[in-house]
Structure formats: C-alpha cells, structure tokens
C-alpha cells in the first residue's frame with residue numbers, strides 16, 4: 010500500500026494542517042508508526058503537535074537544502090508512534106534557493122529514501138503550503154499518493170480542476186505512481202445548503218475517491234492547536250475527534266484493499 | 268491619502284479575496300472609482316466579480332511580464348465605478364518567470380504608474396495569494412498601505428508576526444512608504460470564546476490599527492461568489508453586506524483624517 014502521502018490543496022484554509030495533525034494522531038493511536046513532514050513555512054503542523062522553537066533548530070529547510078539528513082531533523086512528539094520533521098519560516102527561502110539546485114523537484118524524495126528503505130515508518134504525511142510552487146511539487150514527487158482536504162465552499166471547488174490538472178502533469182513528467190487516493194470534506198456544516206450542494210457535486214464527480222467520513226465544523230478542533238495538542242488529546246469525545254478516528258479507520262481499510 | 272492598498276496575509280483562507288471583492292464594491296457604491304487587481308493565480312476575485320473566462324484572455328500575468336499595459340487588461344464589472352484586472356492560473360508561472368527579470372519586485376508598481384498618474388482611480392485594491400513570494404512582494408512594493416484580513420483563529424494569529432517582520436524588511440529595502448493601514452477581523456463568531464480571545468489579543472497588540480468594524484461569519488457571504496456577485500448585490504440586507512458597508516465607511520473616514 011502507499012506509504013508516503015502528500016496533503017495538498019493550493020486553496021488556503023481548507024484544513025490541510027488540521028487534517029495532517031489529527032489524521033496522523035489517529036493513525037498513531039491505532040499503532041501505525043507515523044512521520045509528519047511539515048513543508049509549510051508557517052510551521053502550523055509543528056506548532057499543533059507541540060514542537061517548541063528550540064526543537065526546530067534543524068528542520069525541513071536544512072533537509073531540503075542538504076545540510077541535514079532527515080533523521081537528524083526529526084523529533085518525537087508526546088504522542089507514541091508519531092514523529093515530526095518540523096518547519097520554521099526560513100523554509101520560505103527554500104523556494105528561491107532550490108530554483109538553481111540540481112534535481113530541485115527531487116530534494117524531498119531523496120531525503121526520504123533512507124527512512125523509507127529502513128522501514129522506519131508505516132506512513133508519512135506531508136503537510137503542504139497553500140500553493141503549487143516548488144515546495145508542494147517536492148511533496149508531490151515524493152508522494153506515493155495525494156490526499157486532498159476540501160472545504161465545502163465555492164472557491165475551494167473552483168480550485169479543484171487546477172489541482173487535478175497539475176497532478177496529471179506531474180504524474181507524466183516526474184512521478185508516475187502519483188494518484189489522488191482520497192478527498193476529505195472538512196469543516197462540514199450540514200445545516201448549510203451550499204455545503205450540501207458542494208458535497209453532492211464532489212461526490213458526483215469523484216465518486217469513491219471521496220471519503221465517506223466527513224469532518225464537521227467543530228470549535229474544539231480550532232481550539233486544540235492553541236494548547237499545542239491534536240484535538241484527539243485535547244478533547245477525545247468531541248465530534249471532531251470522533252470524525253478523525255473514523256477517517257483513519259476508513260483510510261486503513263482502503264489501504265488493505267489495495 | 269493612500270491610493271494603492273495590498274490585501275495580504277500568507278495564512279490561507281482568512282478572507283483576503285472576500286474582503287477585496289466586497290470592500291471594493293462598498294467603496295464603489297459610495298462613488299469611489301475603484302480598481303481591483305487580482306494577483307492570485309486562483310483567480311477567485313475575478314470569479315467573485317463575475318469576470319468570464321473570455322474576459323481573462325489578457326490579465327495580470329500579461330501585465331507583469333510586460334506583454335500588456337494595465338489599461339488593456341482591465342475590464343469593467345457590472346458594478347458602476349468598479350473595474351478589475353483579472354487573473355488566470357497562468358499567473359502561477361509568473362513567480363518563476365519573474366525571478367530572472369530586471370527589477371522583478373517592481374513589475375507591478377511600474378504597471379500601475381500610468382493609471383495612478385492619470386488619476387483614473389481613487390483606490391486600487393490588490394488581492395494577494397496566500398504566500399509571501401514574488402507576487403505578494405510585487406503587491407507590497409506597489410502599495411501605499413497594507414490591509415490585513417485576519418480570521419479570529421489561533422493559526423492565523425501565529426502568522427501575524429512573520430507578516431509584520433516581512434513588511435518591516437520591505438519598507439527598509441524596497442518601499443519606504445509601506446505601512447499597515449488596517450487589520451480587519453473576518454468570519455467573526457461572537458459565541459466562540461477563542462474568537463473573542465483572539466480579538467482581544469489583536470486589539471491589545473495593534474490598538475487603533477484594528478478596524479472597529481468586524482465582519483461576522485455569514486453564510487450569504489460564502490454563497491455570493493457562486494453567483495458571480497459580491498454579497499452587496501446578492502443580498503444587500505444580510506449581516507455580511509451591512510458589515511462591509513460599515514467597513515468601507517470606516518476606511519474612508521480614516522483616509523480623510525490622514
């Protein structure tokens with residue numbers, strides 16, 4: 010089954026980071042050994058997993074520019090089986106610096122090679138920034154599969170075509186194994202007609218690629234990162250936590266079926 | 268008073284585009300001659316203002332790479348006094364193409380020179396993508412002032428420091444007149460403690476820079492773009508429209524006071 014997943018969507022604020030943090034936690038909770046790679050200069054995934062500034066002295070930036078192996082940048086979290094390669098704002102500089110480097114799209118896949126070969130992790134989740142620049146391209150080249158968090162809003166739907174065309178282009182040019190393994194609907198408010206309309210459009214167009222589990226809008230989910238905790242640790246009984254546990258289960262069942 | 272405003276925030280999904288569309292419409296409704304420059308390859312501001320694919324044959328991409336003057340790319344909207352320089356996904360290519368061009372940070376300010384000199388507009392609002400790359404840098408160099416739409420969420424707050432440091436750096440290096448003219452709180456849900464907490468943190472830290480008017484979360488605001496309409500035309504009486512009219516009034520009063 011796929012081992013490395015990119016969580017990407019150039020539309021901003023659709024739940025990429027929240028899904029990376031909480032899906033990774035839910036997968037680790039059932040015994041999967043998980044690595045989260047924070048590829049966003051905002052460093053939100055690192056913050057949401059409780060990584061301190063001190064622990065970010067070496068991070069994804071150093072790994073991409075070749076100053077550090079992945080293993081040296083990776084830190085443990087308070088969640089058993091869950092590690093993270095953290096990000097800081099200096100990662101924003103990597104987009105410009107990578108431009109002139111050899112094999113600039115392959116920096117991340119090279120960095121992950123040893124970890125994948127050594128079977129250190131069952132799953133790697135890469136949290137991407139809201140763009141289709143060189144950082145996200147590195148994630149899509151390194152990934153076996155792409156997961157697309159999607160907010161049930163009009164602008165989010167508008168961007169989906171551009172994302173799927175980009176994936177198609179990268180599959181042909183740089184990564185023949187890349188495919189869209191799943192679309193997860195986030196911040197879903199079932200009282201909202203627009204959201205229900207977007208859901209039916211997306212399911213109509215993408216069919217079974219769309220996870221049956223939808224993630225509800227739930228204020229506990231947005232409170233958790235201010236405590237440096239995934240929502241599963243912050244409030245295990247809330248609707249958001251339950252949904253991410255169900256999503257993890259659905260993802261693992263799909264992987265088994267191949 | 269400032270004439271060119273950048274609407275920027277590298278955090279995704281905070282309401283940059285929604286504010287550009289609806290603030291511009293509210294300003295045009297009271298007689299200001301307004302130009303919206305869509306600097307986001309997603310082209311959401313163009314879509315939300317009803318610009319067809321046909322009308323985007325020439326857009327911001329052609330203007331930035333020097334293939335077209337701004338006037339030839341600008342199209343009228345159905346709103347009197349409101350024009351837009353639209354965007355398409357080819358604008359994403361400009362980030363890479365601008366890298367090797369002379370004065371790459373000054374492409375937009377050069378393009379706006381004639382329009383500003385000819386006094387064609389009272390106000391120019393530039394909608395930025397969710398990053399601090401070369402497109403947003405072009406907006407910050409062209410702008411007299413920066414407006415920061417801010418969602419009352421923890422991750423949005425985390426990014427504010429990085430944005431203000433970037434503005435400081437650009438002011439020293441490329442654009443001495445640049446300052447943060449306003450921060451507008453968007454998608455505000457007053458029943459949500461986290462949102463009230465973020466509001467008090469931001470007002471405590473930035474004082475009067477933060478607009479008194481907050482924009483409430485209002486489903487009519489997110490429905491409007493699917494009809495190609497600003498919310499002021501889609502549902503003039505809803506809470507979102509009222510808030511954007513108040514925000515425009517507050518902005519114009521500030522400009523008068525200088």
Ligand SMILES: Nc1ncnc2c1ncn2[C@@H]1O[C@H](COP(=O)(O)OP(=O)(O)OP(=O)(O)O)[C@@H](O)[C@H]1O
Pocket residue numbers: 020021022023024025026027028049053137138139195196197224225226227228230231232249277278279280397420421422423
């Ligand atoms: N299910 C949910 N319920 C409530 N709030 C949520 C939910 N999922 C995400 N959020 C909040 O919505 C905002 C956007 O989510 P998030 O930052 O994860 O999106 P993103 O796609 O990673 O954004 P960016 O494009 O900036 O990287 C955050 O403030 C987050 O806390």
Ligand SMILES: Nc1ncnc2c1ncn2[C@@H]1O[C@H](COP(=O)(O)OP(=O)(O)OP(=O)(O)O)[C@@H](O)[C@H]1O
Pocket residue numbers: 019020021022139162163164165278279280281282283284285286307311395396397453454455482483484485486488489490507
């Ligand atoms: N006041 C509001 N009430 C309800 N929904 C809103 C409001 N403002 C914005 N939205 C919705 O929230 C989503 C994010 O807003 P918008 O796209 O304007 O943010 P953005 O900062 O421009 O995003 P990006 O970073 O992708 O450019 C959109 O789907 C929009 O329709």
Ligand SMILES: [Mg+2]
Pocket residue numbers: 025026027049053137138
């Ligand atoms: Mg994110």
Ligand SMILES: [Mg+2]
Pocket residue numbers: 283284285307311395396
């Ligand atoms: Mg936008």
